[in-house]
Amino acid sequence: MPKILISDPTLRDGNHAVKHQLTAKQIAAYASAAEAAHIPIIEVGHGNGLGASSLQVGESLHDDATLLEAARKHLVKTKLGVHVMPGFATISKDIKLAMDIGVDVFRVGSHCTEADITQRHIGFIRNKGKEVYGALMMSHMASKEVLAEEAYKMQSYGADGVMLYDSAGALLPDDVEEKVRELVARLNIEVGFHAHNNLGMGIANSIAAVKAGATILDGTACGFGAGAGNTQLEVLVAVLEKMGYSTGIDFYKLLDACDLADREILSVIPRISSISIVSALAGVFSGFSKHVERISKEYDVDPREVFFELGLRKVVAGQEDLILEVAAALAGKEKRCA
Template identity: 50%
Template structure:
């Protein structure tokens, strides 16, 4: 990357992956195709697609997707002419076979995710991605659950494993801008590859946090159309583009075209844009995975407990993605305690 002129930010768009959480992973082929074409026309560098929890994650526990992985990837790949296609996988949900199939279906960028203190589980799969010839990226989930130094160490470990970009996800929408500045700065100082930041909007700070990440040295920022995503949603793509440009960070994305893509997303993908409701705020404060909103509501209704109290109780137990089965158990404990 050139050091002259304003820093270039590569925007990575997981509207068709993280957005899936907001609709129970039920997007159909026409919806995927319509948004992929619009994002491609806006010159979005990377369009990520798949089940909300990534490759191989469609299940009773996390929610069955309307389409299988192969159909989703083939549909989006055919719709893209200039944008690269990205996929996401967390070991334990997806396997090497899922990675091989994804690259065979045209995935250019493959993200391997791990809990923020467990980067060692990415070693095998990052190696597989490199062997397959795709760009390998490593991301740490629930990154608020450990400090800047530990995150920097974990990211450096993923670089040793072959990651060509590394970074953090604010999976619970818990960060303030100062938290992001400190963590991204520590990671950028520890690695010699591009640094990634992925924000959520539970406390209304996703754009501010993303700007803080860019200022602190992140060069790959995630954002979705209308903020379409789990819980209160992700960083809003069409708002972030002009904010970054005003700050002096170039993106290469056309403003009118990205606004048009956002309108297509609003009209075709979602019943209503994500909002910062009481549960979103509770999840952000408690530091609970944003994708738990739907199962928390279901468990709270089933047991007759307050969903806000359930979110706070899950936060006290530091429950993470993949532990959906604990939501019902904690709800039953709250019900028993109330008696």
């Protein structure tokens, strides 16, 4: 049976959905359940990864060390992973700290056309003998050729694999298949896919990726994640098993973990809200949605217009400050028209 490596960012991407307020207690509880279910990797931290707690993208309830230690204590076989975005996190301040705490797997991400900013970080982690993957975020914004070129750079820096992120939930299965296929053909390392469910394509896109040769998939308990959420992990594992792929996950224990997440972590069940459909059509990073909702209310402007304007300006992950500028400009325009 062909094997798919499942990585579960419930405690990282899910943090977007609760404005980065996950508690150490919630993390500990889910980590234990994930260990029991034999989930291979869980990612933990602020929604934007190490060192990202900020006024720009939202402040974390706990610092990185507290979040990671809370999970570390409960993991034996399940590996502890983190997301790293150069420009937010640095080697000396953040990556070394994560290594000291005992993080096993690092995903070093950049906007999908900017892989060269990950060179030193991937190289450093590689030299320390840890597992390291490149992450090309917002992959709907580049052609398959550009993505393959950027992924190839990550391979040359020493990555064990490259993940394509559909950070805006904007891709359709045919897009995913085409892009993943190109990477698989070009690279001699693993290729994976990380979906968002804004257009209801989480499972379909993940399966399209596997069919095109991807061997790593991300999924979260109950789909807990930014925007409309991620691929719903328990559904993904069920579908993969039904299709004849093995994940090594104990399915009943996984369902237990998801029920626990439902009870203990999710204050709101992720759903495809009208705003998250617009966000995907505009091609804007899923993590923007909470900020857009708040700021649109404050400035009394239509959040849909804010998303489309942000989309026109081709904003990337981390440019949340522009929401304020766009909302203020829209509010000013309305005032002038009135």
